[in-house]
Every structure is written in C-alpha cells, then in structure tokens.
Amino acid sequence: MESEQKAMSVEIKKSSIGQFKDGLGVFVLRDFKKGEVVILYKLTTVTQEEYMRLRDEEKDFTHKRNGIIYYYPDPERHVNRYKDPNVYPDFERGADIALRDITMGEELSIQEDIAEDF
Numbered sequence: 424m425e426s427e428q429k430a431m432s433v434e435i436k437k438s439s440i441g442q443f444k445d446g447l448g449v450f451v452l453r454d455f456k457k458g459e460v461v462i463l464y465k466l467t468t469v470t471q472e473e474y475m476r477l478r479d480e481e482k483d484f485t486h487k488r489n490g491i492i493y494y495y496p497d498p499e500r501h502v503n504r505y506k507d508p509n510v511y512p513d514f515e516r517g518a519d520i521a522l523r524d525i526t527m528g529e530e531l532s533i534q535e536d537i538a539e540d541f
Contacts, residue, residue, distance in 0.1 A: 433462060433498050439530055442503040444480070448530045449498045455525040461510050462502070462519040462531070466493045488514065505532035512537070 432455075438448030455461050469477070469492045474485060477494075484500040486493050502510065502519060510519040510531050519531065 433531070435498055435501050438501075438503055440503040440505050440532060442505075443483070443501060447501045448503050448532075449501045450530050451525055451527055454527050455521045457521050457523050459521045460516070460518040461521050461525065462499050464499055464517040464519075465496050466499070466517070467496070468492060469494050502531045502533055504535040504537065506535050508532045508534045 432452050433449050434452055435447050435449055438446055440448055442448075449462070451461065469485065471492065474482065474492050477485070481494075484495045486495070499519065509522055509525050509529060510533055511522055512533055513520045519533070525531075
C-alpha cells in the first residue's frame, strides 16, 4: 500500500533536463520534506545472459552495482541526472530520498556524476 501511495505522488512527462532519448522525466505531485522517501524502488535483478538479450534501449535502464545488474522500471528509470539534484539513491532503503524540500511540480534528479559499475 505504501509503494502504491508513493507511486501516485509522481508522474512521468516531458523533461526540462532531457537526459533520456525519450525526453521524459519524473515530476512530483505533492510537496516532499528533506529526508522523505520520494520513490520506493521496484528494481529487479537480471543475469548477464538476460542483460545480453535486452534491447539496446532497455539496457539504458540498467545499472550494475557490486556485481549485480539492476533493471529500473518506471518511474525510477526516468529520474534524470543533473548538476543540482534534489534526490539521492539510497540502495539500503531501496528508495530515492529528498536531499532538500521539494515543491509540487518539480522534476526529480540525481547527481549527474554519480558512479556506476557500467
């Protein structure tokens, strides 16, 4: 139930940042306070074989951390990278967390130079 409520607190639409080929980003539908969970992850893991069978555009939505390949569904796949982020990925909590207060209508973004294994 909590993840359903969180999912309803964001929407995907045309991005002002435009990192992804499809031009989409994630926007909040309500205010969030610093430290609050904004997106609760629904990541799945894929094997190397499954990764190799993914279409190239689907590979764009995977990240490898500590030897594990994660596939990002919507909405988390459309959180763009930006020089002035407002959320950070917390893999221990399995969520994007507000770095500061976020106002309804803002586009979500993570740090643009965050390190990934690939």
